[in-house]
Amino acid sequence: MKVSKEKAAENRAAIVKAAGRLFRERGFDKVGVAEITKAAGLTHGGFYGHFASKDALAAEACEAAFAESLNRLPADEVSPDGALDAFLTRYLSELHRDRPDGGCPMSIFAMEVGRLDPAVQERFGVGVERFLEVVAQRLPDGEADETGRRARAIAIVSALVGGMALARATARAEPELSAEILAALRDQLGALGSGAG
Template sequence: MKVSKEKAAENRAAIVTAAGRLFRERGFDKVGVAEITKAAGLTHGGFYGHFASKDALAAEACEAAFAESLDRLPADEASAEGALAAFLTRYLSERHRDHPEAGCPMAAFAGEMARLDPAVQDRFGAGVERFFAAVAARLPADGGAGDAGRRARAIAIVSALVGGMALARATARTGPELSLEILDALRTQLGAWGDGQG
């Protein structure tokens, strides 16, 4: 039975969404094509009608995961605490720590990215650049340092967020107090960096 173009596009999107969630939750190497298609509500046989390889899917899923994360940022603009503070509060939350499948692809993928296909690495790098730009746009001017100073602060903040989230997740089960301390300290310190006080 021939599938309509609309249904084919819907099936492809379901595969990408399922892959993005599973990859963030368990890693690229720990998830197979059959599991991804099952999670998407499809059969394994149709996968290669949509993607040439698992690497091709990984590249697209990585890009989609960044888009999903970046799409959340405009909601921070309406927060009474300010866009950067709202972003830090949301990013450095127990909810984000405990649900990597729905969270930031940088924190989920950074540790394994160097071992993946260059096409996946390219999409990851482009997503990181988009995050740097989005955070830089939320920072106040840095006393004459201009765009370069703002970008440098954004890089430092994003890097600390990703590393901090990795540490908070790694200690959550056996050191829950330490995990919370990491999240709390980063919210305070990165907020000060963002204000140009750090």
């Protein structure tokens, strides 16, 4: 039976969403095509009608994971704490730490992407660039110049990614240390973002 274009697009989107969740939860190499299609509610046989390879899916899932994360950012704009502080509080939360399957792809994929297909690396790079732009836009207006704003944004994003990786790595064995890492980064990055760092 022929599937309509709308249903085919719906199935493709379901595969991408399931892949993004599973890749963030367990990593690219630890998830197979059969598991992804099953999580999407589809059969394994239809996968190659949508994607040429698992790498092609990984590239699209990476891009979709960044879009999902970036789509949450407008809510920060209306926070009484300010957009940057609201973003830092949400990013460096125990909820984000404990739910990598729905979280920011940078802290999950950063260590793996360098070993993956160039298409995945390219999509990851584009996503990181978009995050840097968003963080730079949230910095106080007093930053001297565009180069200084970008350097400050790079420092903040790099600390977020590394800090979240450390918080996740210590969460089970050293939960107090994990919470301390998140709290210290919220304080320190907030100061860096305000120009006090």
